[in-house]
Amino acid sequence: MELTARELAVVGALQDGLALVPRPYRALGESIGLDEAEVIDVIASLQRDGVIKRLGVVVRHRALGMTANAMVVWDVPDDRVDEVGAWLGVQPDVTLCYRRPRRPPSWLYNLFCMIHGREREAVRARIHALRESAPLQDIPYAVLFSNRCFKQRGARYRFDGEGEREG
């Protein structure tokens, strides 16, 4: 979607995060010449449009010892993938759930989810429980644990040529 100049200014000012001060939206507005109410208005509207999902934090799971993460992929019949994906997404410890294309012969799985945990055993137990559940019984799957992380950061991308965003 196209952002207005005012929205772009707010998105730009948010790139380094929100100041940890009692009135963070006022502080943000001061840097771009908007008052607090205008900033709140713009952010609320970006949230309604789904551009901003929420204002908050992301837990750096590795810093908390959540070092086991498995990508679990499933080969779900195409006519069931919406139903199975909707169910899988809301299961405990499932942090992401996407449908992606098959690329035969290199890749045959069409439903992806991520499961995080402190130890591989806990993650394995979780996967086992999912496999026993009715929606996933008899569905071919593969578990891809991560061995090493070479580059972990949010996608940084540019817009308006005036800097990078982390999102």
Place this chain on the structure above:
Amino acid sequence: MKADQREVGVRGPVAARGGTSQSARPRRVLDALDRAIVNRLQDGIAVEARPFATCAAELGIDEASLVRRIEGLLADGVLTRFGPMYDAERLGGAFSLCAMAVPAERFDDVAEVVNGFPEVAHNYERAHRLNMWFVVGAGSRADVDRVVAAIAAETGIEVVDLPKIEEFFVGLRLEV
């Protein structure tokens, strides 16, 4: 992944080859209040004049204490920066999860080539025939295609390109 949604962003000097940059940091032990704060903040703060005061009241502490705790959690690397989670695609970006089957003896060299592209994020070695997994993010689908083709050309290895077709709802939070 919401990495497409990339949702996650870990700030700071990363791209540590051959290991995780985070694991070098001494781990902070969270007390009960830290955990309550982390769990609460993952749900997001309100867009209102004094969001930390509202949040602090819910947690039964004062605003200044909450701000100090958040500062500590950020400084210790438990939390990434305090700010917006964008839906990157709605901002106009395009993303794809990509995978390659890299011969073991070439793995580090290929990782260096792949990570050298600024459009590449979240590069993981995974235990599978397709053993290198990363996200390509660029301004448009055509730009993603160009990066994918360039990686394949530079490495001589097929890049299996798996863009998101549909994202299913997830809670987006990790209970600590």
